[in-house]
Structure formats: C-alpha cells, structure tokens
Amino acid sequence: MVYIFVGIAGILGALSRYYLGLSIGTLWHHDFPLATLLINLIGCFVLSWLTMYISRLNIVPPYFVTALGTGFVGSFTTFSTFSVETVKLIHSSHWAIALLYVLSSLWGGLFMSWLGFKIGDYFFKKRTQKQFIS
Amino acid sequence: MIEHPFLLVGIGGFFGAIARFSFSNWMKKSYPSSFPIATLLINLIGAFLLGYIVGLDKTWQLLLGTGFMGAFTTFSTFKLETIQLYADKKWKILTIYLGISYTFGILLAFLGMKLGDIL
Numbered sequence A: 001m002v003y004i005f006v007g008i009a010g011i012l013g014a015l016s017r018y019y020l021g022l023s024i025g026t027l028w029h030h031d032f033p034l035a036t037l038l039i040n041l042i043g044c045f046v047l048s049w050l051t052m053y054i055s056r057l058n059i060v061p062p063y064f065v066t067a068l069g070t071g072f073v074g075s076f077t078t079f080s081t082f083s084v085e086t087v088k089l090i091h092s093s094h095w096a097i098a099l100l101y102v103l104s105s106l107w108g109g110l111f112m113s114w115l116g117f118k119i120g121d122y123f124f125k126k127r128t129q130k131q132f133i134s
Numbered sequence B: 001m002i003e004h005p006f007l008l009v010g011i012g013g014f015f016g017a018i019a020r021f022s023f024s025n026w027m028k029k030s031y032p033s034s035f036p037i038a039t040l041l042i043n044l045i046g047a048f049l050l051g052y053i054v055g056l057d058k059t060w061q062l063l064l065g066t067g068f069m070g071a072f073t074t075f076s077t078f079k080l081e082t083i084q085l086y087a088d089k090k091w092k093i094l095t096i097y098l099g100i101s102y103t104f105g106i107l108l109a110f111l112g113m114k115l116g117d118i119l
Helices: A002-027 A034-057 A062-076 A080-091 A095-133 B005-030 B037-053 B058-072 B076-087 B091-118
Strands: none
Touching: A002 A034, A002 A062, A002 B005, A002 B058, A034 A062, A034 A080, A034 A095, A034 B076, A062 B005, A062 B058, A062 B076, A080 A095, A080 B037, A080 B058, A080 B091, A095 B076, A095 B091, B005 B037, B005 B058, B037 B058, B037 B076, B037 B091, B076 B091
C-alpha cells in the first residue's frame, strides 16, 4: 500500500518540478540552469527538515512521511537532469557556468540540507522539552 | 500516443518514484551497508539513461526523461545522506560518496548522450 502512496506523491513531485521549471524558465533567460538548482535546493531543505522534525514527532503516520519525503520531495528533486545540464554546458563550451553550476549544487545542496537538519532538530528538541516540563 | 505533458510527466513520475523506493528497499535489505549504495546506483543509472533519453523526441523526453528519470533519481536524498554521514563523522565514506556521485554522474550523462548520437 505504501508503494501506491509513494507513487501518487511521485506524480505530484514530478509535476511540481515540471511546472515550476516552466514558470522559472519564462522569467529566467540565461544559460545557467537556475530552475533545477532552485528546485534541488528547496528539496534539500524540506527533506532534511521533514526527517529531523515531522518524522520524529510521530504526529503523522509513518507511511505519510515516506510518501511526502521519498515520494514527493524525492521526485521533485533530480540528479539526472543536473548531470545532463552540466554536460550540455560543457558541450557548448560554457565552462565557467558549468563549474559554477556544479559548485553551487554541491555546496548549496549541502548547506540547505544542513540547515533543514539543524532547524528540524532544534524545533524537535524544543517541542519535546516543553512536553517534558508540562 | 498521449500528447499531454501533464499525463506524460505524471505517469513517468508515478513509476519513477515507485522504482526508486522499491530498488532502494531491496538494496538496503540485500546489501546492508553504511555506504549509501542504493541512491548512488539509482543516480548513476538515471544520469546515463537520461543522457540517452534527451536525444529522443518530445513525447519520450517528457514520459521517460522529465517524468520517470526525474523522479527515479534524487538530489535531496543524496544530500541528506551526505549530511547524515557528516553528523556521524564518517568522513571517508562522505568524501567517496560525493566524489563518485559528481564525477561519474556527469561522465555517465555524457556517455548516455554519446550513445544517443551513435544509435
């Protein structure tokens, strides 16, 4: 059953990526693949936060967290598009943009995951402490 | 052939997410390891196949590329696993994981595109 939930969340994740990508594409007319970068960075933050906060709180059923994290956010973000876009940039001799794209994905992604991790952990601890006192 | 992007990307996303979830569960059960081998393999296979798919026509690109491979591969899980390795101070695994993901991801996408040119 959880597979169906992951699949349905996967539909929503893939569609959100596609339509958000199209919307960003109408506003951004540069060789730098801003749409994928933003999608991936947002997803990194949300997945870490979900994992460190929502899933540890036990307020929603575990299959729901799996659907949201693995299904939705997992499908929303993409590694394959990132790789292909990098190759296309290198192929068209946009070396500096390719390098900037890889570095901003690498460090930006790590930073956003770390931030989601820390913020999730902070609010989880704060909430459980409060419950402990009361 | 269905021509609506909404359906193509949605159908691809459904199967891509389930394929990643199934493969990842199966790998974790069959080959338990502190190295995130499941996500690594998923991302590398997906990068190679997407490289090939971008050479196909628009319908296949939306169904198999944006939909399936986009959902099958994942950037967020890759980064979360890296941060968890960082939190556990598993520096060696972390470095290898990052290094292999980026170098081989880009290399395999290139090879996939080359294969598309040949075929």
